[in-house]
Amino acid sequence: MGMETMQRPGSATQKPANKVRWGELEEDDAEDLDFLLPPPVVTGPDENGIKKITEFKFNDDGNKVKITTTIQVRKLAKARLTKAAIERRSWPKFGDAVHEDVGARLTMVSTEEIRLERPRPPGSKEDTKILGDPMSTLGKPGAVLMVCRTCGKKGDHWTSKCPYKDLAAPPESFSDKPPTPDTATVGTSKSGTYIHPGQRDGAKQLGSEMRPRRNEENSVRVTNLSEDTREPDLLELFRTFGAVSRVYVAVDQKTGMSRGFGFVNFVNKEDAERAINKLNGYGYDNLILRVEWATPRAN
Template sequence: MATTSKTSWADDVDELEQPRLPKIEETVDENGVRTTIEYTVNDEGKKVKVTRKIKRVLQKAVVEHAVAERKTWAKFGKEKGNKPGPDRATTTVGENVTLKLTAGNKATEPEPSEDQNIKANLAKAGAGKVTCRLCKGDHFTAKCPYKDSLAGLDGAETPPIGDEDGLGVAEAAAPVPAGPSTGGKYVPPSMRAGAGARPGEAMGRPGGNRDDLPTLRVTNVSEDTSDNDLRELFGSFGRVVRVYIGRDRETGIGKGYAFVSFEEKAVAEKAMAKVHGMGYDNLILNCQWSQPREAR
C-alpha cells in the first residue's frame, strides 16, 4: 500500500538523519573548565538542551614526543581548518588500550573476575600454600620427612563396618586394635599403626620405599632391553626387587639407562662388580650406585 508521495527511500533517510545530528557548542574557560552544550531532539520530538561542564584535573603531562608532535599536524578532510585536538562533536575519545606482551599468561592476569575472587577467598585459609597433613610443614604429605613415623596418626576414628550390633569386631579387637581409620579403606594388618614395623620390615625386607633400597643405576643399556631382560641378568645374583627402565614418555623407547633395586646391599654390590663393564647387546654396561632422586 503506497501511502506517501516519496519517490526515493533516500528521502526517508534525509528526514530521519537530519534532526538526529546533535549540535554541540564547546567552550573552555580560563579555569580549564570545558562546557559543552548539546541540542538534540528526543523520542517525543521535543528539543533537548544538554549542558555538560567538565573540569580537567591538571596534571603534569607526560606525553610522548611523537604524540605531541602529531597534535600540531594540520587537519584535513572534513576537519580541515579546525583547531588541534579532537572535536567532541565528531570524535569519541576512548580509553587507552595497551597491549602487554608477556611470556606466559599466568603471572599478569589483569583483574580477577568476581567468582575468581570468591574462589581466592575460599582458598585464603591455605593461601595457595601446601601444608603437610602430617607435620604441617609446607610440603606435600607424600614428601613429608616424617611420613613413616607419623602416618596413621591423623583422622578421626571410624567404627569398623558391621559393628552396629555391638558384637563381633569390637570383641575380637582386643589383641589387635583397629587403629586409626584411613577413611574406610582396607588396611592390611602389617600397615596398621601399632603393627610395630613398617610394611617392608614386617616381611624381613629393609626400607619402605625405593630410595631405601640398594639400587644400581645401569647405563649404556641398549634401547631394546626390557626390564625382564635386566631381571634375568641381575636375578642371578640375588633377589631383584624392582627394575625401572628410563624411557621416552612419548615414544616409549629406552633412553639407555635403568635402575635395578635389590633386597640386599651385598647382592647389589656383587652384581655391580660383575656387570659393570660387561658386554650386553653390543654395548658395554655401566653400573654404579644410584643416588636417590630427591638427593639430587
C-alpha cells in the first residue's frame, strides 16, 4: 500500500472545508489566504492500520503551520476473513458468472429448477383430510383413477393432457358437424383458431364416448363441510368413486368463506350412488359429512 493523495471533494481551486470559523477572526482577508495552503496529504492506512494526515493551516497570528495527525483505523475486513474465504476469492468464475465483468455482481440469481421432495409416511399416497380410509372398504385397492375433468374420459389422460383443453369454448367445438377443412393453413381454421391434429381434415370423427358431456345430472349435495374445505379437497375425496364432472363449493361472495356445503357431479349415476353410500355420515375434517342426492337447481 503506497502513498495516496486524498482527493478532496470539489476542485482544487475551492476553499478547503476548514473547521476554523473564519468569520470569528479579526482579519477580513483570512479567507483569501487559504488559497495558498497546500492540500493535505494522507498516507496509509498501512498494514498496522495507521493513517497519517498532513495538512496546513494559518494560526491566529497568520502564520502557516503544519499539522500532522496520526489515526489508528479499524483493521480491514479482509483481515477478518477466514483462510477459506480468502482462498475462494481466487477461484475462477463459473456458471453464468463467467460472462460477468469482474466484480460487476457479487451474487447471481440461479434459474435452475429445483424439485423439492416432501417426505410422506410410508404407504401414504398424498395429503388427505379423510379421517380413516373410506377406500379400504371399497374393494378397489390401488385402482387407477385417472379422470379428465375437461372431457370426462376415464383412464386415458389427465385433465392437463386433455387433447381438447386447448380448444376454446368446448360446447361449440364439440358440435356434431365436422370441423371445416382448411387446406390453406395447417393447424388453423379460417378464423385462425387452432385445430387439434385429431380434428383436422381427414381426422376421424369423435365417437360419442369421447365427446365430453354437459352433465348436470347425478348431482350430489355435500353439507357439513368444514369452512376450509375447498373444491380440490372435495374432488380428491369423491374422485375415487368414478368420473367427477364438476365440483362446487358454495362460497360467500363477500367474505370468501365457505358456506359449508357444495356439490359433486358424477358422470355415472352408479358412481354417485356409491359415493353417497360410502361418504354420507363420514368423518371429514372433524365433521360428519352429509352426502345425498341434490334436488335439481332452480333456474
